[in-house]
Amino acid sequence: MSHTRESFTAWAGAQLSGTGWTLATMRFATGADGDLAGAALADGFAAAAWAQADGSVEALLAVEAAAAAVVTE
Amino acid sequence: MSAELFDLALRVAARDGAGIAARLVYSPVTPRPNRVAIEAKPAGRGRVAVLACGPDRKVHSGIDAAGLAAIAAATGAVNGDIGAGATAVVAPATLGVLAPLATRYAAPASGVGIDVRAGSALVGWWAERSDHPGTSAVVDILALSRQRYIAGVAPGADLALWWQEKLGVGGSLPGMLDWLDRVSTGPALPTLTAPACPIRSDDDWLLARHRDSILNGHSWDSRESLHLAAARLASRCDAADIYAAALFDDPLWRARGVHTGFVCHGEVVAGSTSQGRRVMVKSRRMDTRLKPGSAVLGWSGPPMGPKGALSNQFRGDVFATSVHHGGLLLTVGGLGRTDYLPAAGETVTIIAAPPSASLIRSRRQAVAGLYRQRFSWLSQGTAPTTARRAVPLAVLIAAAETEGE
Numbered sequence: 001m002s003h004t005r006e007s008f009t010a011w012a013g014a015q016l017s018g019t020g021w022t023l024a025t026m027r028f029a030t031g032a033d034g035d036l037a038g039a040a041l042a043d044g045f046a047a048a049a050w051a052q053a054d055g056s057v058e059a060l061l062a063v064e065a066a067a068a069a070v071v072t073e
Numbered sequence: 074m075s076a077e078l079f080d081l082a083l084r085v086a087a088r089d090g091a092g093i094a095a096r097l098v099y100s101p102v103t104p105r106p107n108r109v110a111i112e113a114k115p116a117g118r119g120r121v122a123v124l125a126c127g128p129d130r131k132v133h134s135g136i137d138a139a140g141l142a143a144i145a146a147a148t149g150a151v152n153g154d155i156g157a158g159a160t161a162v163v164a165p166a167t168l169g170v171l172a173p174l175a176t177r178y179a180a181p182a183s184g185v186g187i188d189v190r191a192g193s194a195l196v197g198w199w200a201e202r203s204d205h206p207g208t209s210a211v212v213d214i215l216a217l218s219r220q221r222y223i224a225g226v227a228p229g230a231d232l233a234l235w236w237q238e239k240l241g242v243g244g245s246l247p248g249m250l251d252w253l254d255r256v257s258t259g260p261a262l263p264t265l266t267a268p269a270c271p272i273r274s275d276d277d278w279l280l281a282r283h284r285d286s287i288l289n290g291h292s293w294d295s296r297e298s299l300h301l302a303a304a305r306l307a308s309r310c311d312a313a314d315i316y317a318a319a320l321f322d323d324p325l326w327r328a329r330g331v332h333t334g335f336v337c338h339g340e341v342v343a344g345s346t347s348q349g350r351r352v353m354v355k356s357r358r359m360d361t362r363l364k365p366g367s368a369v370l371g372w373s374g375p376p377m378g379p380k381g382a383l384s385n386q387f388r389g390d391v392f393a394t395s396v397h398h399g400g401l402l403l404t405v406g407g408l409g410r411t412d413y414l415p416a417a418g419e420t421v422t423i424i425a426a427p428p429s430a431s432l433i434r435s436r437r438q439a440v441a442g443l444y445r446q447r448f449s450w451l452s453q454g455t456a457p458t459t460a461r462r463a464v465p466l467a468v469l470i471a472a473a474e475t476e477g478e
């Protein structure tokens with residue numbers, strides 16, 4: 001297990017190299033001031049949080065299903 | 074383009090949470106009601122050992138022709154009627170092992186039973202359709218898992234065993250059917266389930282050809298006309314285009330698409346009116362792939378918001394792009410009479426317009442007509458002049474893999 005964690009840490013560190021972010025700081029990324037790397041990190045965390053939040057996915061699917069029903073009527 | 078960092082954030086969120094995180098809200102597959110898990114391995118001296126497990130969860134097995142008969146038994150096609158087909162649930166290498174075996178028993182002259190021919194025809198159908206993204210014929214279960222969810226481990230460390238443990242499904246053949254249930258839960262991408270979706274009708278068309286070949290005592294692997302070969306090649310391009318567009322039905326994929334440049338969003342700075350059917354959008358990101366001349370689809374709201382009803386959407390063409398005060402100004406014109414007309418200050422999302430099923434159908438009819446004409450270069454086989462056209466990356470990769478074999 002620790003080997004897996006180490007390899008993940010090494011891989012993630014390589015992905016972040018040159019962005020100014022690290023595995024420890026990346027959750028603070030906001031994407032302000034044209035920081036595209038930070039924006040991608042912030043959006044990724046926001047997407048994960050949205051998908052895990054209670055009811056958010058169900059609410060979106062309900063809206064889309066209602067819209068599709070209007071189209072097929 | 075920073076989509077890899079978006080994925081990295083998802084992976085970290087997965088690692089720190091439940092171990093997996095959703096990449097797609099919708100299921101990217103549309104399996105048929107009849108599903109069969111297949112395993113095939115070389116058994117020495119050119120023979121192939123096959124295991125198959127259908128909805129009754131009984132495991133059938135055999136070597137070579139008996140293996141194809143096992144597939145027929147698992148799918149309920151022992152009488153030669155492959156019916157509405159069955160979705161094969163496979164590991165990545167399975168069809169590469171099975172396809173040559175199926176071809177060997179494609180013709181009635183091979184002197185085998187109708188069940189073996191049914192198994193052969195099904196495998197031939199799976200092998201052909203597996204090159205078409207979004208097909209209902211085959212599911213590569215590992216690829217599907219990685220498409221639907223992202224694992225909280227480094228890429229490549231999420232092998233079959235990892236997913237089986239994480240999803241709590243058994244490693245046996247029946248477990249693969251449970252695995253499919255787990256990763257295909259929820260509604261499928263709306264584009265793939267639309268009645269006019271060409272991928273599904275192409276699946277059905279080829280299945281009917283294979284079904285007829287059994288009933289009429291022909292080989293399903295017979296030589297094709299020039300037109301048919303060209304049409305099937307074109308259908309691969311269509312499938313890749315349709316599937317790529319279908320993914321943008323999904324809010325999570327659209328969120329990622331912002332970082333690949335395929336999704337543009339921003340604030341309307343010059344709204345549309347019923348007289349001037351154009352809209353000017355200012356985006357903070359400059360890296361859009363939408364270029365002047367691109368047909369686009371837009372709607373009111375952010376990328377992860379619902380696209381909503383047609384009355385919330387607009388279609389048009391990119392008229393111009395320019396840079397203004399550090400932002401990208403995108404002018405979309407040619408909005409339709411019934412389109413939504415965004416007002417200044419609204420947030421809109423814009424993506425490339427998805428392929429039109431009716432245009433695909435009419436193009437196919439036009440090409441079929443040209444092949445029938447006596448003096449068309451298509452029917453004569455004379456070399457045309459060189460012309461360039463865009464080919465989806467997935468098709469190029471598939472062709473390169475075939476070249477290398």
